[in-house]
Amino acid sequence: MADTNKLREYELVYIIQPNLDEEQIRSLDGRLAQAVERAGGRITGTEIWGQRRLAYPIQKFLEGYYILHLLELPPEGVAQVERSLRLSEDVLRYLIVRTDE
Amino acid sequence: MSEEIRNPEVEPEQEAPEAQADTEAASEAPGPESEAGEDVEALEDETIPPADELDVEALEEEEAEETGPTLVEGPASFASTREGRRRSPRSVGQEVRLEDIDYKNVEVLSRFVDNFGRIYNRRKTRVSAKMQRRVTKAIKRARHLALMPYTYDHIRMTRRR
Numbered sequence: 001m002a003d004t005n006k007l008r009e010y011e012l013v014y015i016i017q018p019n020l021d022e023e024q025i026r027s028l029d030g031r032l033a034q035a036v037e038r039a040g041g042r043i044t045g046t047e048i049w050g051q052r053r054l055a056y057p058i059q060k061f062l063e064g065y066y067i068l069h070l071l072e073l074p075p076e077g078v079a080q081v082e083r084s085l086r087l088s089e090d091v092l093r094y095l096i097v098r099t100d101e
Numbered sequence: 102m103s104e105e106i107r108n109p110e111v112e113p114e115q116e117a118p119e120a121q122a123d124t125e126a127a128s129e130a131p132g133p134e135s136e137a138g139e140d141v142e143a144l145e146d147e148t149i150p151p152a153d154e155l156d157v158e159a160l161e162e163e164e165a166e167e168t169g170p171t172l173v174e175g176p177a178s179f180a181s182t183r184e185g186r187r188r189s190p191r192s193v194g195q196e197v198r199l200e201d202i203d204y205k206n207v208e209v210l211s212r213f214v215d216n217f218g219r220i221y222n223r224r225k226t227r228v229s230a231k232m233q234r235r236v237t238k239a240i241k242r243a244r245h246l247a248l249m250p251y252t253y254d255h256i257r258m259t260r261r262r
Binding site for chain 2: 013015053054055056057058062064066068092093095097
């Protein structure tokens, strides 16, 4: 545990606003992948849920585009990835949870 | 003593008129087992049977149970607990395994939520504390990701359009 280079496993789900086209989604997701790499981690798996109905409106949107990533990140890297998610206005919601416990 | 109380029809002839009124009120409400249990209290305290108070309590319990599937059958021990509250049937969390509890698994999680989107308490779900903790956590995560509603308002809003 004291090892600072240790990577942890995380699960990231985020919701993109529904009015983006394929191209925009891909570039947004690419920027996220870069952020993960810059934080010293990597994406180990991806699951695209696609367009889903929201259980309640977020920023007046009733649908959202869901993407799930499995990540390996150093604990300090989480903040950086979160920052890049927060900076994008097209990301309606995100959730990062540990999965290795 | 307790043998006689089991049979409510015998009582009116033996007891004072106040007690008679009490048993009548009890027989109107469904779930005879637990009502008989309350009669025990009334008869032990023979000075002034608080018939009205007992009635109110019984009604409140009735209302509380209508939020979910009502099922009071079988032995009396099942129907009422120490506090006089009827136990809910073991239906909410039955056959749900701990590994299935996940914020992505909306299908399973929605069993732990009523029609207004509120999380059932442990008295209702009858699952272990560990399970209940994980369920609550998972539901809250699912709500954050708009996989589940926070309030009844959300359910109405999304249904309309």
